[in-house]
Amino acid sequence: MFTKAMIIPTGDELAAGIVLDTDAPEIMKNLLAINGSAEVVRIAPVIDKEEAIVNKIKESAANGYDLIVLIGGSGGGHRFSTTLGKDYTHSSLDMILSDKQEGALYGKNGHMWSKLVIGKLGDTLVFNVPGPYEEATATIKAFKDSYKKDSHNLEEINKSMLEALKAKYGA
Numbered sequence: 001m002f003t004k005a006m007i008i009p010t011g012d013e014l015a016a017g018i019v020l021d022t023d024a025p026e027i028m029k030n031l032l033a034i035n036g037s038a039e040v041v042r043i044a045p046v047i048d049k050e051e052a053i054v055n056k057i058k059e060s061a062a063n064g065y066d067l068i069v070l071i072g073g074s075g076g077g078h079r080f081s082t083t084l085g086k087d088y089t090h091s092s093l094d095m096i097l098s099d100k101q102e103g104a105l106y107g108k109n110g111h112m113w114s115k116l117v118i119g120k121l122g123d124t125l126v127f128n129v130p131g132p133y134e135e136a137t138a139t140i141k142a143f144k145d146s147y148k149k150d151s152h153n154l155e156e157i158n159k160s161m162l163e164a165l166k167a168k169y170g171a
Contacts, residue, residue, distance in 0.1 A: 072131030
């Protein structure tokens with residue numbers, strides 16, 4: 001059971017104040033439904049650069065956060081079209097997590113692709129949720145339900161989150 005959770009919104013559009021982070025309150029609500037006495041902190045948005053994301057994850061884990069949720073950056077649209085924004089959360093997670101589970105969906109809701117990753121950085125559980133509100137809400141609720149059943153079964157947690165995303169995503 002986690003006792004300190006960090007919520008890290010990602011994306012240049014959030015960092016610049018162009019888009020408002022509406023996901024963090026919903027994520028916080030679901031994390032507190034798991035452990036009402038946990039410390040849950042949301043920090044200022046991090047730009048969409050692998051180095052910035054990796055550094056913030058490592059810093060949070062080093063500061064004793066045993067659960068880290070990253071918001072946004074699950075897409076890969078820039079890999080398919082130069083007109084789409086860059087998303088690096090999932091590739092940042094791939095770089096630093098051990099004992100990880102991941103899955104990707106291809107959809108028709110405006111995203112061309114979405115990847116969810118969950119794994120461990122030392123003793124810290126780290127995962128991402130998509131940025132769009134309904135998708136973030138669906139995946140964090142799936143996380144909550146799966147985590148309550150078995151907090152160590154990363155494969156089942158990831159599978160549950162992917163199924164919830166698929167239901168919203170239109171894949």
